[in-house]
Structures are given as C-alpha cells and as structure tokens.
Amino acid sequence: MIMERLDAGSKSDLIDLTEMGIIARKVYFNLDNQTLTQQTLDLGQGKLNDLGALCVTTGKFTGRSPKDKFIVKDSITAHTIDWGDVNLPISEKVFHNLYTKMKAFLQGKDIWVRHCFAGADKNYRINVTVINTTPWANLFCNNLFISPSEEELSSFEKEWIILQVPEFLADPAVDGTRSGNFTILNFTEKVILIGGSAYTGEMKKGIFSVLNFILPHQYNILPMHCSANEGKDGDVSLFFGLSGTGKTTLSADANRCLIGDDEHGWAEGSVFNFEGGCYAKVVDLSAEKEPEIYGAIRPGALLENVVFFENSNVVDFSNTSITENTRVAYPIDYIPNAKVPSLGGNPKNIFFLTCDAFGILPPIAKLTKAQAMYHFISGYTAKVAGTEVGVTEPQTTFSACFGRVFLPLHPTQYAELLGEKLEKHPDVNVWLVNTGWTGGKYGVGKRMNLKYTRAMINAAMRGDLDNVEYVAHEVFGVLKPQSCPGVPAEVLNPRNTWDDKEEYDKQAIELAKLFVNNFKQYEQHANEEILSAAPKTTL
Incomplete structure (x- = not known):
C-alpha cells in the first residue's frame, strides 16, 4: 500500500513512519488550524459556535483516567520512579504488544502527524511527534505545543512520539491493562501510547509527566505545575494552586505579561513555559x-x-x-498580553495559593526556605461542603507539589530542588496566600475579599511588604505582615477576625494535625530542614 502525503509543502517523514511500522492510507502533515477545522467539519466530527471556534465532544472520557496511566518498568525507571498509586508499573512486553497492535490498527486509515516542541527555552526543549486519528486532536496539539519555524521543521529529528488512537481498545484479559483505555509512557523507547480515550488532555499531561522526569535528572531544572507572569521591569511571578484556589484569576493581570498558565520549568536564569x-x-x-x-x-x-x-x-x-x-x-x-517566546528570568515572587475553608491560614504570609519546601510538598487546599455529594464539612485535600498525579519522581526530590533554587537565590520571596475563608470556617465566616487578595499580591510584587513588621503565626509559624496597602490590619491576622478566639485556636491545631498526618508518607525521604517546618500540634 502506498501512503499519500498531504501537507503544506513541508518535508514529511513517510519513510520514518514506514520504518516504524505505520502504513496509513493518507498522512496529513503539520496542517494549519483552518484546514484542520474544516476537515473536522467535513467529517462531521464537530461544529462551529457563533464565535467561529470549533466545538467537539471527546466521547466517553471527558477527563484524564489516572488509574489507567502506566509507566514501563525497565532499566531506566525501575529504581528512579516513585512507584505506587500514582505511578503504576507495566511490563515492556505489554507495551510492545500494544504498540504493535496499534500500528497494525492504523493500516489503511487516515492519520494526522505533527512535529512540535515542548519547552520554550531552546536549551531544554524536547522534540515531539504526534500521530492522531482525528484532525481536531491534531489541532489541539498545534495549539498546546510549540510550533517549529520552517527552518526548524526542515531539520526536525524525531525524539518523543505520542501515538493517540482513541478507536483502539485494549483487551485487558489479553493485553495486561486494567480496562480498554490506557496511557503508557516508555522512557526508553520515548513513546507515549494512548488508546481508548479521545480526551486530549492525556497528550498534554503525558508530555508534562515526561518533562517532570527528564528535567530534574538531566538538567537540574525544577518542573512546576504553575502559572507565570512578568511585570514591566522583567520581574517574574509564579502561581501554584489546586482547583478553586484562584490560580488562573490571580495570574491574569492586564498590567503583566502572561508567560503561561499551567506548566513551567525553572532553569538557572530562566523560567520557561512548556507549552505554546x-x-x-x-x-x-x-x-x-x-x-x-x-x-x-x-x-x-x-x-x-x-x-x-x-x-x-x-x-x-x-x-x-x-x-x-x-x-x-x-x-x-x-491572549493580548502574552509574552512570546514564553520565557522570563528567575522568579522574584512565588505564590502558593490555598483555599482554606477552615479560616485558619493568614490571607498572606511569608515563608522561610524550610517552610516553602514543606508547604510545597503538602500542596494543601480544602473542598468545601456542598461541592460534592456527601461532603457536609470542609475536607482537606493535599496534592504534593500542587500536582502529585504528574510526578514520576518522589515529591521530596522536587521539594529539595526548590530548596536548592531558593538557597542560590535568597532574594526570591515565597508567599502562602489563603483565598479561602476568614472570620470563621465555611458556614460561619466569609470568603476572602478578592479585592484584598489582589492588593496583597500586588503589594508583594511591588516590594511594599519587604520592610514591614512580621509576626509568626501561633501554630504554623509562617510570617504574617502587620500592614499592607489597601488591606485593613485586622484582616492580616486571621485569629483577630474570629469572634471566638478559643475556637480559632482549637481549629488551628486540628488543621495542623491534618498537615502532620498527611506528611507522614514523606517523612522517610524528607531532610531535617523540611521536617523542621511542620506546624505545632499543641499550644
């Protein structure tokens, strides 16, 4: 069978595809968004909305399936991956059998191929070749990854491959998977297999997991699940936070350039977006x-x-x-104020955002290096009563490094790397920002005023909090500024906002115990400096 190549005139790599064992009917190579959108419409796979954007449905899966994500356990990964509930091992044999079946499945079908990059800093980016069976999945990749220039495309060499075939279902009894859908990362072959799921986020987060493994090992770069922006003077701020903490809202600032909204690396002298x-x-x-x-x-x-x-x-x-x-x-x-290329210098301010439904943590607090590592590993926020069936009281949520499910290595390795960066750059400020409750827990107090949160973050970025008085929190030890432009002084001290001060103290100890209990899983691997930053469990 002869493959037909259809592209925009750029060099394709049909010979390489053949050598890989992929014999498709037509190969659409590095097409532009307009063409991919029209192809999707012609195939009846999507519709345009009134604003001209392409609208599609991803079928059975509308989110990631973490229980069906595996990493091949081999000589590279056996003693480096933090195996457990997050990183599930699978054998080389299972991988190769599925890879062979998926390639055979593509015979005689149309495929969409794209060369792209992950990593805006050219010194550390990886080459990614994506193979999709729908034009809209390839459109997603064109939007989310970084497009090569014509010159870069002409000399592009395949490195990492994503093979996404939603129509291909595994047979768990035969293929060794948990279910029909799967995502498998192979660090030796440099291949990501995605079958049975059309949810595009699996491709994005697959590459994020790859970079979370490669960058610390090879370059001593800290990969981060955060947004980043830059001020007019070139000062870079990072915003970490789980869902509901305000990460997107607070990092979006008309007076600052957006470096990226989700995934970044911190190299020496460079904070760079992984995505395009x-x-x-x-x-x-x-x-x-x-x-x-x-x-x-x-x-x-x-x-x-x-x-x-x-x-x-x-x-x-x-x-x-x-x-x-x-x-x-x-x-x-x-985005009108986006920075392209998406990179800046070392950060000046780092914000850990938490929605504390217990109303205990200060609205803003400065962290020592040890506290920064401790809270980075903890990755705390709280689910609010009523957000999920059966949740009647606030429920703590801890996600290490604010993205546990994407970390192939043990969380303490990322925390210690953060500590190394902060040790080398003592002028970097790390802040804990509570966007949750004040004046009492959920149901008693009220949500932190967004106007005040913005005022505190802007004051921190301007340097207005550099020389004010600080007082250590009674239980958590973090440093509370006693004044901030545009924010009433009583708001800065959460205990003062509670009518019942003894109840505040009681709840503070209860929250501290939850932190300490969560951290037990990391104690064995954490150094003494990190452990020293644990909150008190008695007053």
Whole structure:
C-alpha cells in the first residue's frame, strides 16, 4: 500500500513512519488550524459556535483516567520512579504488544502527524511527534505545543512520539491493562501510547509527566505545575494552586505579561513555559468575569464538551450536562498580553495559593526556605461542603507539589530542588496566600475579599511588604505582615477576625494535625530542614 502525503509543502517523514511500522492510507502533515477545522467539519466530527471556534465532544472520557496511566518498568525507571498509586508499573512486553497492535490498527486509515516542541527555552526543549486519528486532536496539539519555524521543521529529528488512537481498545484479559483505555509512557523507547480515550488532555499531561522526569535528572531544572507572569521591569511571578484556589484569576493581570498558565520549568536564569498555548476551563465563563479567556474563543480555538443553547450555535457555558470539565484550547498569542517566546528570568515572587475553608491560614504570609519546601510538598487546599455529594464539612485535600498525579519522581526530590533554587537565590520571596475563608470556617465566616487578595499580591510584587513588621503565626509559624496597602490590619491576622478566639485556636491545631498526618508518607525521604517546618500540634 502506498501512503499519500498531504501537507503544506513541508518535508514529511513517510519513510520514518514506514520504518516504524505505520502504513496509513493518507498522512496529513503539520496542517494549519483552518484546514484542520474544516476537515473536522467535513467529517462531521464537530461544529462551529457563533464565535467561529470549533466545538467537539471527546466521547466517553471527558477527563484524564489516572488509574489507567502506566509507566514501563525497565532499566531506566525501575529504581528512579516513585512507584505506587500514582505511578503504576507495566511490563515492556505489554507495551510492545500494544504498540504493535496499534500500528497494525492504523493500516489503511487516515492519520494526522505533527512535529512540535515542548519547552520554550531552546536549551531544554524536547522534540515531539504526534500521530492522531482525528484532525481536531491534531489541532489541539498545534495549539498546546510549540510550533517549529520552517527552518526548524526542515531539520526536525524525531525524539518523543505520542501515538493517540482513541478507536483502539485494549483487551485487558489479553493485553495486561486494567480496562480498554490506557496511557503508557516508555522512557526508553520515548513513546507515549494512548488508546481508548479521545480526551486530549492525556497528550498534554503525558508530555508534562515526561518533562517532570527528564528535567530534574538531566538538567537540574525544577518542573512546576504553575502559572507565570512578568511585570514591566522583567520581574517574574509564579502561581501554584489546586482547583478553586484562584490560580488562573490571580495570574491574569492586564498590567503583566502572561508567560503561561499551567506548566513551567525553572532553569538557572530562566523560567520557561512548556507549552505554546492554554487549556482553560470554561464552566460558567463570561466576557465579564474572564475577558481574556472569552476573547480567545475564536477561529482556531477548540472547545471541548460544551453544550449549545437550544436551536442555536451559542454555547451555554453554565451547562455541565456532559461534564463540568469543559475546556478550550488556544494558542497563547490569543491572549493580548502574552509574552512570546514564553520565557522570563528567575522568579522574584512565588505564590502558593490555598483555599482554606477552615479560616485558619493568614490571607498572606511569608515563608522561610524550610517552610516553602514543606508547604510545597503538602500542596494543601480544602473542598468545601456542598461541592460534592456527601461532603457536609470542609475536607482537606493535599496534592504534593500542587500536582502529585504528574510526578514520576518522589515529591521530596522536587521539594529539595526548590530548596536548592531558593538557597542560590535568597532574594526570591515565597508567599502562602489563603483565598479561602476568614472570620470563621465555611458556614460561619466569609470568603476572602478578592479585592484584598489582589492588593496583597500586588503589594508583594511591588516590594511594599519587604520592610514591614512580621509576626509568626501561633501554630504554623509562617510570617504574617502587620500592614499592607489597601488591606485593613485586622484582616492580616486571621485569629483577630474570629469572634471566638478559643475556637480559632482549637481549629488551628486540628488543621495542623491534618498537615502532620498527611506528611507522614514523606517523612522517610524528607531532610531535617523540611521536617523542621511542620506546624505545632499543641499550644
């Protein structure tokens, strides 16, 4: 069978595909967004909304399937990966059998191939070749990864391969998987296999996991699940935070350039985006609340799993009948104040955002190096009563390094690398910011005023908190500023906002115990400096 190549005139690598064992009917190579959008429409796989963005559904899976993500256990990974509930091992034999079956499955079918980069810093980027069976999945990759120039494309060498075939289902009894869908990372072969799921985020997070393994090992670079922006003077700020903490809202600032919204690396002298675009949640999106994201919904963007108002092509962003994880993927330059290329210098300020539904943590606090490592490993926030069925009281959530599910190495390795960076750059400020409750726990107190949170973050970035008085928190030991422009002094001291001070003390100890209990799983690997930053469990 002869493969037909259809591309924009760039050099394709059909011989390499053949050598890989892929004999497709047609190969669409590095097509532009307009062509990929039209192909999706022609195939009946999507619709345009009133703003010109392509809307698709991803089928059975509208989010990642972490229990079906595996890493091949071999000579490279056997003694380096932090094996357990997050990093599940699978054998080389299982990988090779599935890889062979998937390539055979593609025979006679149309495929979409794209060469791209992950990593805006050219010194540390990796080459990624993506092979998809739908044009809209390839469109996603064009938006989320970094596109080579024509010159770079002409000399591009394959390194990492993503083979995404949603139509291919494994047979668990025969193939050794847990279910029909799977994601498998092979660090020796440099291949990611994705079968049975059309959810595009599996490709994005697969490469993130790859970089989380490669960068610390090979370059001593800290990979980070955070957003980043840059001020007019070149000062870089990082924002870490789990869902609901305000990471996207607080990092979006019309007066600062957006470096990236999700994944970054910190090399010596460089904070760089891993991606070439953004993959933003759109549930309850509006032009008033998040104008930058709303404005990015235009031709070339990809909306996933959204629902139209009846008899229209207008998206009802409040409709979560398919999923609450509705998303839009778009190139980063769709954001007006995006910085391209997406990199800056060493950070000046690092913000750990937490939504503390217990109302205990200060609205802003400065962290020592030891405390920064401890809270980085802890990755704390809280689920609020009523957000999930059966949740009647606030529930703590801890996700190491604010992205545990993407970490192939033990969390303490990333924390110690953060400590090394902070030791080398003592002028970097690390802040703990509580965007949750004040004046009492959820149901008693109230949510922190966003105006005050913005004022505190802006004051920190301007340097207004450099020379103010600080007082250590009674239980957690973090340093509370006693004054901040635009913020009432009593707000800065959470105990003072509670009517019942003894109840505050009691709840503070209870939260501290939850921190300490969570940290037990890391104690064996944590150094003495990190352990010294644990909160008190008695007063």
